[in-house]
Amino acid sequence: xxxxxxDKNGRTKKLITQLLEVWESSVKATHLFxxxxxxxxxxxxxxxxxxxxxxxxxxxxxxxxxxxFMGIENNKLEMLFVSAVQRGKGFxxxxxxxxxxxxxxxxxxxxxxxxxxxxxxxxNGFQVxxxxxxxxxxxxxxLLYMKPAR
Numbered sequence: 760x761x762x763x764x765x766d767k768n769g770r771t772k773k774l775i776t777q778l779l780e781v782w783e784s785s786v787k788a789t790h791l792f793x794x795x796x797x798x799x800x801x802x803x804x805x806x807x808x809x810x811x812x813x814x815x816x817x818x819x820x821x822x823x824x825x826x827x828f829m830g831i832e833n834n835k836l837e838m839l840f841v842s843a844v845q846r847g848k849g850f851x852x853x854x855x856x857x858x859x860x861x862x863x864x865x866x867x868x869x870x871x872x873x874x875x876x877x878x879x880x881x882x883n884g885f886q887v888x889x890x891x892x893x894x895x896x897x898x899x900x901x902l903l904y905m906k907p908a909r
Contacts, residue, residue, distance in 0.1 A: 760826075760850075762857055765815045775806050777825045778817070781842045788843035792872035792900065812837055814862055818850050829854045836867035855883045859907075870894070871901035880905050 765774065782805050786798055793801070809815065812830035820826045827850040829839040836858060841850045858864040867885065869876045877887075885905040894900040 760821070761819050762853065763817055763819060765817060767810070770810050770815065774825070775809050778809055778828050779805055781825055781828060782838075782840045784843040785840035785846075788846060789873055789875060790870065792870070808838065816854060816857060816861075818854065820845075826850060827854055829858055831858055831862045831864060834863050834865045836864045839867075851879060852883060855880070859884075866904065866906050868895070868902045868904050871903050877903060877905075884908055 779802065783798070783802060786793065786801075790798070808830065812832055814831040815828065816831070817825045817828040825842075826845040827839075827841040830837045836855070839851060839854055841854075855864070867880060869880060871877070871890065884907050886908040887903045888906050889904040891902045891904070892899070894902055
């Protein structure tokens with residue numbers, strides 16, 4: 760297992776495809792409030808987000824295949840996903856701790872309908888400071904905004 764940062768030139772079509780697979784398996788395991796159709800619709804936008812996010816950090820397994828990743832923009836965690844088969848092995852915690860240490864993550868948003876994620880971030884020192892009725896695209900998925908507990 761190793762953590763690596765991928766600059767924008769290193770975000771190859773092959774890597775984006777691999778990360779999209781991680782994203783999809785993670786979302787299907789954790790975002791139970793989304794329908795298959797909704798997941799497919801959101802999936803269309805993920806490759807562009809992966810290409811554009813300021814900092815992209817991935818965890819590779821012993822075969823050099825991505826098993827988890829996060830994206831950070833302006834000290835805000837924009838995305839963190841762990842492959843469904845790798846959940847519970849500490850990869851998410853390794854990523855969030857790395858992001859706090861290396862990129863000074865001081866904010867994130869999590870779907871209210873994903874209580875496991877909220878608990879994960881609380882366990883890693885974050886607390887809710889704001890709630891919205893919709894997600895950032897205006898969809899009816901309340902978001903919880905979190906900052907490090909003081």
